[in-house]
Amino acid sequence: MIPTHKLMHLKIHSLPVTALLFILVSLFQSALAADDGKTTFKRVSTQYIAALGDPGATSGNGAESWGIWPVDPGPRGVKIKNYDKLQAAGGVAPANWKFDNTDWWLEENGLIMEAPEFPLSPGKYLVTGNREARSVLTIHPADETGNRRWELSHDANLYDVTHLGCRSARYTPAGGTTACSPANTPTSVFRVTPGEQMPSVEGCNKLDYTVLIVFGVAVES
Numbered sequence: 001m002i003p004t005h006k007l008m009h010l011k012i013h014s015l016p017v018t019a020l021l022f023i024l025v026s027l028f029q030s031a032l033a034a035d036d037g038k039t040t041f042k043r044v045s046t047q048y049i050a051a052l053g054d055p056g057a058t059s060g061n062g063a064e065s066w067g068i069w070p071v072d073p074g075p076r077g078v079k080i081k082n083y084d085k086l087q088a089a090g091g092v093a094p095a096n097w098k099f100d101n102t103d104w105w106l107e108e109n110g111l112i113m114e115a116p117e118f119p120l121s122p123g124k125y126l127v128t129g130n131r132e133a134r135s136v137l138t139i140h141p142a143d144e145t146g147n148r149r150w151e152l153s154h155d156a157n158l159y160d161v162t163h164l165g166c167r168s169a170r171y172t173p174a175g176g177t178t179a180c181s182p183a184n185t186p187t188s189v190f191r192v193t194p195g196e197q198m199p200s201v202e203g204c205n206k207l208d209y210t211v212l213i214v215f216g217v218a219v220e221s
Contacts, residue, residue: 039124039136039218040218040219041124041126041216041217041218041219042216042217042219043215043216044214044215044216044217045071046072046213046214046215047068047069047070047071047213047214048068048069048072048073048116048163048166048211048212048213048214049066049067049068049069049116049120049125049127049137049211049212049213049214050066050067050068050069050116050168050209050210050211051063051066051150051158051209051210051211051212052065052066052207052209052210053150053158053210054158055157055158055159055162055210056157056158056159057157057158058151058152058155058156058157058158059149059150059151059152060149060150060151061147061148061149061150062147062148062150063119063120063139063140063148063149063150064119064142064146064147064148065118065119066118066119066120066139066150067115067116067117067118067119067120068116068117068120068121068214069114069116069117070117073105073107073113073114073116074107074109074111074113075095076093076095076097076113076114077093077095077107077109077111077112077113077114078093078094078099078111078112079110079111079112080106080110080111080112080182080183080185080187081187083112083181083182083183084183086099086112093112093114095114097114098114099112100115101180101181102172102173102180103115103170103171103172104170104171104182105168105169105170105171106168106169106171106182106185106198107166107167107168108165108166108167108168108190108191108192108194108198109190109191109192110185110187110190110191112182113168115170119148120139121139122139122140122141122142122148123138123139123217123218124136124137124138124139124217124218125137125139125212125214125216125217125218126214126215126216126217127152127161127212127213127214127215128161128163128212128213128215129159129160129161129162129163129164129212129213130163130165130213131160131164132160133154133156133160133161134154134156134161135152135153135154135156135160135161136152136153136154137150137151137152137153137161137212138150138151138152138153158210161212161213162210162211162212163211163212163213164194164195165194166211166213167192167194167196167197167198167208167211168198168208168209168210168211169197169198169199169206169207169208169209170206170207170209171201171204171205171206172204172205172207173203173204173205174203174204174205179202179203180201180203180204180205181201181203182201184201184202184203184204185199185201186199186201
């Protein structure tokens with residue numbers, strides 16, 4: 001059996017994605033069985049978590065504000081230069097998601113994205129930033145105040161499992177204004193450098209989200 005700490009340094013990045021995901025889930029399966037004897041995971045098609053938190057934290061509160069894209073939103077996005085066409089289509093994108101002009105999302109290439117699904121359900125997720133670290137993300141059920149705690153295993157912090165190349169920001173009207181539009185986005189900044197913040201947009205409040213890659217989820221015993 002491979003020791004748990006070795007999971008952080010496996011040199012398997014050259015494998016095909018499907019084989020890589022299978023191996024990662026299998027290795028975590030073995031390591032976690034040794035740890036608690038009861039956690040079982042299944043491999044899933046790649047999903048993406050939109051998270052908020054201190055990059056250096058290994059646990060925290062506020063996971064009720066985290067969301068998930070069950071499928072990669074990038075290929076389903078709309079280029080900013082095509083925003084007028086999106087409007088002309090009644091806000092319905094070619095991938096059949098609905099644009100909300102009071103709450104919209106951008107990614108690092110300047111694509112308008114569909115919003116993730118909120119909130120992220122309680123459970124255990126195998127996550128990575130597509131670098132060295134792999135971890136089990138636990139999302140706890142909401143307490144009496146609605147707060148959901150989160151925690152990462154294997155001494156990983158949020159930065160360790162952040163996919164730096166995936167940038168994601170949420171834009172909402174600032175100060176009660178209605179002039180928060182993708183048309184005001186400074187397009188010269190794209191593609192956003194990995195790890196950098198997404199651009200501010202005139203008339204908008206902006207919230208930068210960390211993106212985690214999900215490659216497995218826990219299943220009931």
